[in-house]
Amino acid sequence: xxxxxxxxxxxxxxxxxxxxxxxxxxxxxLRENEEKFRLLVESTSDWIWEVDAxxxxxxxxxxxxMLLGYSPAEVVGKSPFNFIPSEEVQHVGSEFIKCIENxxxxxxxxxxxxxxxxxxxxxxxxxxxxxxxKGDFAGYRGIDRDITERIxxxxxxxxxxxxxxxxxxxxxxxxxxxxxxxxxxxxxxxMESVSGYSLKEVEGxxxxxxxxxxxxxxxxxxxxxxxxxxxxxxxxxxxxxxxDGSQKLIEWYDKTLKNAEGNTVGxxxxxxxxxxxxxxxxxLKLFRLLLDHSSDAIEIIEPLSMRFLDINETECKTLGYTRxxxxxxxxxxIDPMLNADSMEEINHQLLQTGSVxxxxxxxxxxxxxxxxxxxxxxxxxxxxxxxxxxRDITERKIAEQSLxxxxxxxxxxxxxxxxxxxxxxDEGKITYWNKSxxxxxxxxxxxxxxxxxxDLLAPKRFLAAHHIGFxxxxxxxxxxxxxxxxxxxALKKDGTEFPIELSLSxxxxxxxxxxxxxxRDITERKxxxxxxxxxxxxxxxxxKQAAMGDMxxxxxxxxxxxxxxxxxxxxNLLMAIGFNExxxxxxxxxxxxxxxxxxxxxxxxxxxxxxxxxxNQSKVEITIDEVIHNTLNIIGSSCxxxxxxxxxxxxxxxxxxxxxxxxxxVFLNLLGNAKDILLTNKVADAAITITVxxxxxxxxxxxxxxxxxxxxxxxxxxxxxxxxxKQEFNGTGLGLYISRSIIEKHLFGTLTWHNEEKGACFVITxxxxxxxEDVTPE
Numbered sequence: 001x002x003x004x005x006x007x008x009x010x011x012x013x014x015x016x017x018x019x020x021x022x023x024x025x026x027x028x029x030l031r032e033n034e035e036k037f038r039l040l041v042e043s044t045s046d047w048i049w050e051v052d053a054x055x056x057x058x059x060x061x062x063x064x065x066m067l068l069g070y071s072p073a074e075v076v077g078k079s080p081f082n083f084i085p086s087e088e089v090q091h092v093g094s095e096f097i098k099c100i101e102n103x104x105x106x107x108x109x110x111x112x113x114x115x116x117x118x119x120x121x122x123x124x125x126x127x128x129x130x131x132x133x134k135g136d137f138a139g140y141r142g143i144d145r146d147i148t149e150r151i152x153x154x155x156x157x158x159x160x161x162x163x164x165x166x167x168x169x170x171x172x173x174x175x176x177x178x179x180x181x182x183x184x185x186x187x188x189x190x191m192e193s194v195s196g197y198s199l200k201e202v203e204g205x206x207x208x209x210x211x212x213x214x215x216x217x218x219x220x221x222x223x224x225x226x227x228x229x230x231x232x233x234x235x236x237x238x239x240x241x242x243x244d245g246s247q248k249l250i251e252w253y254d255k256t257l258k259n260a261e262g263n264t265v266g267x268x269x270x271x272x273x274x275x276x277x278x279x280x281x282x283x284l285k286l287f288r289l290l291l292d293h294s295s296d297a298i299e300i301i302e303p304l305s306m307r308f309l310d311i312n313e314t315e316c317k318t319l320g321y322t323r324x325x326x327x328x329x330x331x332x333x334i335d336p337m338l339n340a341d342s343m344e345e346i347n348h349q350l351l352q353t354g355s356v357x358x359x360x361x362x363x364x365x366x367x368x369x370x371x372x373x374x375x376x377x378x379x380x381x382x383x384x385x386x387x388x389x390x391r392d393i394t395e396r397k398i399a400e401q402s403l404x405x406x407x408x409x410x411x412x413x414x415x416x417x418x419x420x421x422x423x424x425x426d427e428g429k430i431t432y433w434n435k436s437x438x439x440x441x442x443x444x445x446x447x448x449x450x451x452x453x454x455d456l457l458a459p460k461r462f463l464a465a466h467h468i469g470f471x472x473x474x475x476x477x478x479x480x481x482x483x484x485x486x487x488x489x490a491l492k493k494d495g496t497e498f499p500i501e502l503s504l505s506x507x508x509x510x511x512x513x514x515x516x517x518x519x520r521d522i523t524e525r526k527x528x529x530x531x532x533x534x535x536x537x538x539x540x541x542x543x544k545q546a547a548m549g550d551m552x553x554x555x556x557x558x559x560x561x562x563x564x565x566x567x568x569x570x571x572n573l574l575m576a577i578g579f580n581e582x583x584x585x586x587x588x589x590x591x592x593x594x595x596x597x598x599x600x601x602x603x604x605x606x607x608x609x610x611x612x613x614x615x616n617q618s619k620v621e622i623t624i625d626e627v628i629h630n631t632l633n634i635i636g637s638s639c640x641x642x643x644x645x646x647x648x649x650x651x652x653x654x655x656x657x658x659x660x661x662x663x664x665x666v667f668l669n670l671l672g673n674a675k676d677i678l679l680t681n682k683v684a685d686a687a688i689t690i691t692v693x694x695x696x697x698x699x700x701x702x703x704x705x706x707x708x709x710x711x712x713x714x715x716x717x718x719x720x721x722x723x724x725x726k727q728e729f730n731g732t733g734l735g736l737y738i739s740r741s742i743i744e745k746h747l748f749g750t751l752t753w754h755n756e757e758k759g760a761c762f763v764i765t766x767x768x769x770x771x772x773e774d775v776t777p778e
Contacts (some may be wrong), residue, residue, distance in 0.1 A: 007507055028518070039577070045146070047123075052139040055079050055096075067123070071117030071370075083113045085120070092376050098142075103129045106142060110151075119472050122148045123324050127649050174271035176249060180264050182221060194273050196243030211240040213247070229264045231256045237274070249275045300490075303384040305329040309385070318392060320365035334362050336369070350378045350386070361389065370394050420519040424453045426512040440521050442493030457490050459497055477506045477513040487522065499526050520741050577724075623655045624692050630660070631667040639675055645687040652694040654768045662742045665752070667703075669735040670762050674705040677760075694768075698749075701764040709755035718753070 047067050056079055060072045068075075068083065081089050092111045101108050106127040112120050127142025171191045177185040184202050192198055195211065202210055208221040224231075233254045234654040241246045242287040250271040257266040291298060300310040311326045319326070319334060323616065332338055337360065349356045355377040362372045372390045379385050391551075391576075420437035422430060430453050433445045441448075447776070448456065454466045473479045481504045488499045501520045506513055584752035628648060639646050672686060678686040683706060691702040710718065721737045749766040 007165045015384050047144040050141045122151050176269040178267045297390040301390040336363050337361050348380040397531045424515045428452050498523050619657050621655045625650050632665050648690045650692040670703045677707040699766050704761040706758040710760045
């Protein structure tokens, strides 16, 4: 061996030594890593495994025995599906095959394993594929972790969450969660039913804008934003608006929500809809208020001890005790006449009928006594109670005594009355008949009592109308003659018909209507009225006859102007003929028209005169303006020829249904009187003013002159028959009397007079639509 060879050999030995040293170092590190891996595998609670390409375990860590109860030897060589329940094999197998086929890692695959003792455990499997040196798929290595307890906790948490959600959604409470900004995060089904909004409609929207009334929206929102970090309210009452615009009163219980770091994340609000409760409370308060202010004393009594359990304010005031004093007392303390026997009788009736009405005597705290009417009822609630209602009947007793005395007076008065007084019950039968009724009708009390009133006393022609009206009277106590004085016809016992004046009133007795009538025989009065009517008609005729001379004079005045015009036109024609002037057709037509116009005016005057004196004139629909125009056709020229200015102010529009000539007669009388006094007093600028105004109900006509007025010494006398101030004019003193009679009796109005600054005014007031009783047949 030469030096070169020795050198090379030494270098190889040195290299081998170095390699051996590195190998020993690597081997040491490997053993250290294997020890670390072994310690890691043995100390972890997870099961580490390896399966080959056929899915058979080739390695399992010792933890398999702790997890499933099997030793590693019992597991190696078997498939994972040997330990999985049959019902899960298909699901887990499909997932496992999918991973193998695609060489995908197994991630968090949950699978149930059967332990050696038969119990079940849920494992979470994670694994990755590995390959041999050639790159061929060799199997999976992975870890199984026992998640049974975690799954159990998750299940319990889910169940708890589900329970909470069901509780939230089914609870009859409003549950709302708001963000720190007041936005709606969530509310439950009950809130949807109360508000009318679904969560979807309002989620993320401002709570205050949607649900709070505008009047305090901004103020409440400002308070919320200020206090959101520390809100905890109990029983705060607020009103919310519903979708339909109605309001609900809510009692809120609020608490700020914070996360683990203590930051505010929202507000939890639980609300009770107390709208109905508040209404019920108000109703209860109202009921108690009504109870306490009842005019009757009300008591709740314990049946066995007869002790007062509750009483109203009226009971306390009536008896003079405080509420506390009354609640310590028994019925026997206020009813001095109540004893064992009477109490037994009341209890017997209560058991038989459930209620008793009786009159008793109550004693006040000061010892005074007073009569009461007591209604006692047995009521059942949680047990039996006695409800007592006591009414002070002191005034009723006084009234009953007064009634008895009044009835005695009534009988004594009616017995001596000159008018017939009778009563009729709801069957139409006579129940009372005084002595004067016997004299007037001829029936004795014994003969007529209990007989139908109308069948005996009313003429047959009225019976049909009576039967119709009487049915209404029986039900309502109302009738056409009730509360009025009417004139009717009646029959005496001998069949004689005679006129009566009847005053009829009603009385409700024991729930039934009766009538009381006072009848007066007005035969003599009717005779006198007939005589007066005949006298009035005679005076009216006299007045018209007396007016005839004035009328003829007025007509002469009215005719003078048309006749003068006609004479002038005829003279013009004669002169044209005398001078041989050409007389054209146009001239003759104009002449004819002028003459015809004057003839028409003459004819109108004659018609007005004839109509004025025509008897039995019919009523016509006419305006006051038309009546004034017809009147002035008669008297207008007379006034004009005497230099009297006639001024008319008429603002009325309505028409009246009247006898025209009657009103014309009144106007002629009033205008004639004014004309005469103006001429007598020789008034300069003599004037008569006619003013017509109208309201909703009446037309008012004022006829005023400027003759200085009526002397105060005689103003109360004018209008009386045969009183006149026109002796020099041969006045009859009937004009104004007849005028007032016409206005009041025929036109159903009024005629009054008074003095004004320049003269006298006569005022006629007429109804536009007369009352039915004012309307008389033609």
